[in-house]
Amino acid sequence: MxxxxxxxxxxxxxxxxxxxxxxxxxxxxxxxxxxxxxxxxxxxxxxxxxxxxxxxxxxxxxxxxxxxxxxxxxxxxxxxxxxxxxxxxxxxxxxxxxxxxxxxxxxxxxxxxxxxxxxxxTPSVIIRDAAAPTSDPKAQTEKHEEKIPVDTEEYEAFEENKFESPASNPLSTFSIDVDNASYTNIRRFINNAQVVPKDAVRVEEMINFFKYSYPQPSSVNPFSINTEYSYCPWNPKHKLLKIGLQGKEIPAKELPASNFVFLIDVSGSMDAQNKLPLLKESMKILVKNMRREDRIAIVVYAGAAGLVLPATRGDEKETIISALNKLNAGGSTAGGEGIELAYKIAQENFVKGGNNRVILATDGDFNVGRTSNTDMQTLIEEKRKSGVFLTCMGYGMGNYKESKLETLSDKGNGNYAYIDNMQEADRFLDKEFKGSMYAIAKDVKIQIEFNPRHVQAYRLIGYENRKLRNEDFANDAIDAGELGSGHTVTALYEIIPPGVENDFVKTPELKYSQVQQNGNKYSSELATIKFRYKKPDGDKSTEIVQTIADTAVPLAVASGDFKFAAAVAWFGLKLRDSKLVPNKDVEAIKKLATEGILTNPEGYRAEFIRLVNRIE
Structure with a gap:
């Protein structure tokens, strides 16, 4: 036997x-x-x-x-x-x-x-045919009941940025994005041997998952500006411009007092091991970092919203953890009501000059109350005026509503992360605690003007839902992204130099809009880049201007950070099956990433290469 x-x-x-x-x-x-x-x-x-x-x-x-x-x-x-x-x-x-x-x-x-x-x-729902014959109830049940696996994840559809001609559109304007939830979500799909949904891939969030070696700011501004120009690995006739921001690192002893309100989804959809149990253990990591001068309150929502822990000193850790341990899942999801109560508690305990923040933890399944992304956006835009920031943390699979969480974080002076395991919770809430929870600048915008003398066409890689109208750049009423303590933000532009034949952009001959070359006045400049930001509690923005020289180094001698960021972008464009990338060879992506590993004590870059290796 x-x-x-x-x-x-x-x-x-x-x-x-x-x-x-x-x-x-x-x-x-x-x-x-x-x-x-x-x-x-x-x-x-x-x-x-x-x-x-x-x-x-x-x-x-x-x-x-x-x-x-x-x-x-x-x-x-x-x-x-x-x-x-x-x-x-x-x-x-x-x-x-x-x-x-x-x-x-x-x-x-x-x-x-x-x-x-x-x-x-996978959990399932039962579908019954109400119009079925009723003469034989048993036969009706057997014939007209069908168990359908529940997989209702939602991702906002978007179209990849196209090439633009500086002759007709010299300005590119966008908001920074420090979110990196897309990368951890993609990692989850690949590790589970699933096909990655195209709209789950946000290239800028993949790039910004990783940290880069930019210098600390040496001026009064809260971030340093760093650029690097080389050749494009997926199309050697093109070039690639990397723009990197490095946020100022605030020493732990100088961190302002925090007023945190945990807004926790305890609805029935959270009743899974990778949702509420993982959420509670994650929050305990954040509690560990709290001090006597900090305060934590806990609001929960299911069929209704309620306060389960009033504002409590950060050093009363046993009290806070005990409240977390008592949470159980059940009921529908009154997301809008929960947000209203959480902001009310945050405002009641507001710390002037402090760090006031609602931390929303959910699978994003808002099915009671204000449900549409538009309604949620209107609500969170109202609450943003209170001076309270927002962090969203997504959990679970099969029911994950990325589109709703992204809307909330984008419009609520916030950020969001996807927590798929305790390793990711430890990274976001401990190793990168200050960057995730302490803003040093808000409404950070970037506007770049390309010189048509050196640029035939350009395109911003990623940031599709962060693009702004050019006139929004100097408008302080327009919301943009926040930058946390020690955060790095990286953006890439693919550039087609003059004289390179391409099928991506064709500029018609114009009789009345000839490009002004300005003689030799700006002949050495590739572009001029401008930044605007506000202080976390400010209403008026400050502008920084910097020029970028038209000096591209060979890819072979580009920095390791440049190579690795390019490899991550290349992989994301492959996952999206970009029609603007002629070469999608996995081995080439892996080789470039390997050249950019550098010192990586946490192993995240090596993990990325393992993910690439699992995709054909």
């Missing part, structure tokens, strides 16, 4: 205990990792077979002779990679079958296995 694979693990893999029902040979077995406690009453570990999540039944169906290798992950080693799904440990299995396959065959197998696992583990 064939030995069941679960029993074959006993003694073969360290830390594994196999329990047989009623102690009877041949009875049902369960696998438990020794030293792992359960947070949900189920001690069964997560199985990863050839890189794909699997159920215990799938594991049991494998012939032990077909297993090539097995290893076990526990505690933080499991949750750092697999989030709360790995809370009871992870058993990672590689089969001999996978070793014999080509990369293409292996990915097809992964996709098939993941779709089966997702089908078995």
């Amino acid at each position: 064939k030995t069941e694979v679960s029993n074959s693990l006993q003694g073969r893999v360290a830390g594994v205990t196999v329990n047989t029902a009623a102690g009877q040979p041949g009875g049902n077995t369960t696998v438990v990792l020794r030293g792992v406690g359960s947070i949900n009453g189920n001690q069964e570990p997560l199985y990863i077979i050839d890189g794909v999540p699997a159920n215990a039944d799938t594991m049991k169906s494998i012939d032990p002779e077909d297993i090539n290798s097995v290893y076990v992950l526990k505690d933080t080693a499991a949750t750092a990679i697999y989030g709360n799904r790995g809370a009871n440990g992870v058993i990672v299995v590689t089969t001999k079958e996978s070793k014999k396959m080509s990369k293409r065959q292996f990915r097809k197998l992964q996709k098939k296995r993941y779709e089966q696992w997702q089908k078995e583990n």
